[in-house]
Amino acid sequence: MRIAIVFSGHLRSFRNTHSSFQQLRSVLSQHADVDVFCHTWDVEESVTASWWKDHAADTPPPPNVNADELIRLYQPVRFRIEPSKKFEEPPVNIKSIIPVSGLLSMLYSQYSGLGLMEEYQKENNISYNLVIKTRYDLGFEIASAFDEMIGCAVDEQCVFVPNTNPYELAGACADIFALGPPKGMNEYFRFYERFSEALSVYESCGYRELIPELLLKTYLDHYKVKHAELEGMRLHILRTSGERFRICSDKNFEGNEPHCFFRQTILRNRDVLPLNSPVLKANTEVLIGKYLRWIDPSFNTDEIQRYCRFYYGEWPGKKAIKKLAQKSAKTNVFLKIVMKSFFEEALWSSRYGLFRRLLFAFILLRHGSYGGFYFRVIKKIIGGQSPA
Secondary structure, eight states: OOOEEEEESOTTTHHHHHHHHHHHHHHTTTSSSSEEEEEEEESSSSSOEEEEEEEHHHHOOOOOHHHHHHHHHHHHHHEEEEEEOOOOOOOSSSSSSSSSHHHHHHHHHHHHHHHHHHHHHHHTTOOOOOEEEEETTTEEEOTTTHHHHHHHHHHHTTTEOOOOOOTTGGOOOOOEEEEEEEHHHHHHTTTTTTTTHHHHHHHTTTTTTHHHHHHHHHHHTTTTOOOEEEEEEEEEEOOSSSEEOOOOOOTSSSSSSSOOOSSHHHHHHHHHHHHOSSSHHHHHHHHHHHHHHOOOOOOOOOHHHHHHHHHHTTTOOOHHHHHHHHHHHOSSOOOHHHHHHHHHHHHHTTSSHHHHHHHHHHHHHSSSSSSTTTHHHHHHHHHTTOOO
């Protein structure tokens, strides 16, 4: 078995994340021979739009990437350090708060990484069973369940991509990592050459803002690339400043913080989706089932449906609230704020009277380790306030 790892993008914090990549490489090497391919730019940090605003397209920043260091750290079988280039902003007919030129730069780099891999395969008359797309500034937490992903990707011919905050509610997937069979990954990498068509499809779906992670999901669906959620791995982006961002959640680790029950996340996803889209409610119910089973895998379908109705304002009964409160208080799979937000949203949505609301708050006070928080929420509801 052979595995290809394709790096792309700017090097950024690669010196600090390289040891984490070595752990990933070690895990993969237990299953197969691993070859690394590297495409990057000759400037370590990304070149911002403000640079190109003040400089001509043929005046990139001075190069500072050391090829010898790249070779020493990653031992690529093929690499390319390309001069920084300016990507023009394409026409976009919906709101976009990100420079699309930066997205094109990312897609071009990963597409070029695919080219390096294909050249090497042809010259050496080899093929790969599994292809991984990653970037230089990622940190990896790897659980034993990740081993199953390697076999599943090959056996099921499926591309695995991480979930992502805060747009999981809208159905998005993270665009920083992917793992899959060559055919599916070839389609994944060709996003760059099909970008205009993918953008047109995205706009025609009625989305009200361009979100790269949601555009990727639209692209994969449109080109019928079989994909599923990655498991057994949690990913972080490490900035050069030392700031760390956790991109996804995974049940094999403690302290997860999915944002799908946070009020601001709900409103943000609603603003992105088409008007009156049923997607938000449908995905919410899926995520309630997913995350409650992280707390207790024994929750059955009827219980999950009851908690979905509870979340949307229906009284589920004292026993059901007590059971979920107790299990939420004992779990380490989430930060405390996750289920605190779940219960808060359920209370704001409640369609039952004051007595049951007070009973709700009392149960959470006694069994949920949230103190008197929900009594304060009830006071706001009585006072006619809206959720923050």
